[in-house]
Amino acid sequence: MVKNLEEGKEEKEKNEANLIEVLKLFSPGTSLRLALDDIQRAGLGALIIVDKEGLANIVEGGFKINCKFSPQKLTELAKMDGAIILSNDLKNILFSNTLVVPSVDISTKETGTRHKAAERTAKQLDATVIAISERRNKTTIYCGNLKHILDSSSEVLRKAIDVLQILEKQVEIYNESLLNLNVLEVMDMVTIDDVSSVLQRAEIINKITFIIKKYLVELGKEGTLVSFRLKELTRNIPAEKKLIMKDYVKNKILKIENYLYNADLDFLLESSNLSKVFFGKNFDGVVKSRGFRFISKLDILVKNKEIILNNFDSLNKMLNLNEEQLMGLFENEQEIIDFKNELKKIKEKISSGKII
Numbered sequence: 001m002v003k004n005l006e007e008g009k010e011e012k013e014k015n016e017a018n019l020i021e022v023l024k025l026f027s028p029g030t031s032l033r034l035a036l037d038d039i040q041r042a043g044l045g046a047l048i049i050v051d052k053e054g055l056a057n058i059v060e061g062g063f064k065i066n067c068k069f070s071p072q073k074l075t076e077l078a079k080m081d082g083a084i085i086l087s088n089d090l091k092n093i094l095f096s097n098t099l100v101v102p103s104v105d106i107s108t109k110e111t112g113t114r115h116k117a118a119e120r121t122a123k124q125l126d127a128t129v130i131a132i133s134e135r136r137n138k139t140t141i142y143c144g145n146l147k148h149i150l151d152s153s154s155e156v157l158r159k160a161i162d163v164l165q166i167l168e169k170q171v172e173i174y175n176e177s178l179l180n181l182n183v184l185e186v187m188d189m190v191t192i193d194d195v196s197s198v199l200q201r202a203e204i205i206n207k208i209t210f211i212i213k214k215y216l217v218e219l220g221k222e223g224t225l226v227s228f229r230l231k232e233l234t235r236n237i238p239a240e241k242k243l244i245m246k247d248y249v250k251n252k253i254l255k256i257e258n259y260l261y262n263a264d265l266d267f268l269l270e271s272s273n274l275s276k277v278f279f280g281k282n283f284d285g286v287v288k289s290r291g292f293r294f295i296s297k298l299d300i301l302v303k304n305k306e307i308i309l310n311n312f313d314s315l316n317k318m319l320n321l322n323e324e325q326l327m328g329l330f331e332n333e334q335e336i337i338d339f340k341n342e343l344k345k346i347k348e349k350i351s352s353g354k355i356i
Contacts, residue, residue: 016210020217022128022143025090027220028153032090035071036132036139036150039078045134047083047114048074051094052127055085062098069093078132083117118142153222160215160226164233167208171233174201175355178240182350185289188316193284195248196274202241203260204268209234243293247315249278250290291315297356298342304335319343 026033039046049055062082067073069091077084082097102120110116118131122142129142139150151159177198184190212230216223245253256277260268267273275281294315295305307329312318321329326336349356 016146019143019146019148020214022141023148023214023217026141026150027218028222029220031069031071035074036130037152038071038075039132040137040139042075042078043134043137044075044078044132045114046078046130046132047100047118048130048132049083049085049100049121050090050128051085051088052125054125055121055127058100058102058121058124059083059085059095060099060101062095065093065096067093115140119147150218153219156215156218157222157226160212160219160223163208163212163215164226164229167205167212167230167233170201170205170208171237174198174205174237177201178355179350179353181244182356185294185315186319186347186350188288190287190289191284192275192279192281192287193271195244195287196271196278198244199241199278200268200271200274202237202244203263203274204265205234205237206241207265207268240293243296245278246292247289248287252278289315291318294318294346294356297346298339300338300342301335304330304339 026036062085065077069086073093074084077093077096080097083095083100084093085095085098086092087094100117100121102117102124104120106120106123108116108119108123110119112133112135115131115133118129118140119142121127122129123145126144127142131140131142132138133140141148141150177194181190181194181198184194209230212226216227216230219226242253245256249256259277263273279285279287290313291309295308295318298305308318308321311329312321323336326339330336330339346356
């Protein structure tokens, strides 16, 4: 089961990484994007294929062009019927007016002839194929098994800002849950629901962040301000999430991360689902922090952090160490003073409602 989850995650990560790399080729200002925008504005249709091994086996006829790529040339060739084939590095136009005949056994949900051919070709060869519809005035990119509709920069920016606003709200809820967790950890009153609530929001934020990052790839330099705000909002969340998982779910971290990676937002929005994933149950039982996150916040020597974590298995025990116990752990009195002062500072931050 774990192996299947890992393989599913790896496959999904590979597909998404490939799509992002492809989308970079279509960001505003690139020669290919200029050509596609010109074709769309002219009300033309087009089927454009990036050369891939095996393509010659499913292509018939056409004219050999073999000229240097330019937006103007591609736009002119789009006036002809058939597919246009670009070199793998996009520097040359190889053929035009070709007939593409992919296997009809490959499933497709498309209805138009051009888009059916595009999707089947992309799937059959794991290739990048572009279909421009003159009727719908839309550009669709097929990358292997993935499909992406290329919107105008203004439309992508609008979508990115809309999703960013949703992210801001989720970060606000996450911070409130985290503040609550901090207080409860000091009081040793943490429940399954408290931990699940924080990790639930952290995972939702992770999913939304990925959506915005895809928009940013499409926007190129036009997405600078959105990118800055995204980094500002999510700066510490991934590291915090890892420490919380280390505190509470122990040896199941990899299995859980693989599972959550393949989960959709609908699944994540149901809090009971998260309780079952993290703890194997959804009743509101009490759980103990192992102290990794809390101790990581202390400004003391790394060796002393490791000593504490290696000698005690719960945050509650760490917070209640007496002078005698500390003398047996640390090398000198100053280290003990530093530890106690740091604990006091962290507790004061928590009691005043500050994020530690």
